[in-house]
Amino acid sequence: MGNSLQDQLLKAGLVDQHKLKQSRSTQHKQGKQAGKRGPQVDAEARQAAERARVEKAERDRELNRQRQEEAALHAAENEIRQLIHANRVVRDGGELVYNFTDGATLKRIYVNKEQHAKLVAGRLAVVRQDTFYEVIPAEIVERVRARDASLVLVFNQPTAQPDADDPYADFQVPDDLMW
Structure with missing residues (x-):
């Protein structure tokens, strides 16, 4: 059983030793090539x-x-977050409600009388930071807008000239109007 076909043919006398060597060398050469x-x-x-x-x-x-762009984006977000956090106005003890819109939803924050007047006059602004809202000074708003304008929700700027065609130009809205 352990005999190969070549050995069996040799024993049977069908092939001589010279032909067997020649066949093995040919197979070996073909394998090498x-x-x-x-x-x-x-x-x-x-x-x-x-x-x-x-x-x-x-x-x-x-x-x-892509990794560098992501790192730059995260760095800019952190910079904005630190800028808002460092310059926010403390609203503790606010008794007046200031209403504003964030997209399609109506939101409210509580401020004191002085902060309310400054918000209406445009010296303070409301910005979104993550999931909450902060009040920051007007000087800082421009720096936040330069980095991400979508974070600034309320920044009242007085208009220079009323429209000449406005039929309600004679009727000014009072600043202390609460809605």
Whole structure:
């Protein structure tokens, strides 16, 4: 059972020793040549490896660019958050309600009388920070707007000239009107 076909043919006398050696050497040479690659196949493999390396380098550059953009975005968000937190006006003990809109929803914060007057006059502004609202001075509003204008919810600026065609120009809305 352990005998190969060549050994069995040799024992049966169908093949002589010389033919057996010749057959083995031919098989050995074919096996070696199959292991060797020709110059054409070698060049193609190098080109494929070079293409793969270039594509990987491009993907890596793109990933690095995206990571840098994300890091810059997070840094800007943190900068805004620190700017608002450092310059917010303390609203403890506010007895007046100041109503404003955040998108389509009506929101309210409690401020004192002086802060309410400043909000109406445009010397204070309401900004959104994460999930809550802060009151900050007008000087800081411009810096916040430069970084992200969507955070500024209320910043009253007086109009220079009323419209000439406005039929209600003679009727001014009082500043202390509560709604």
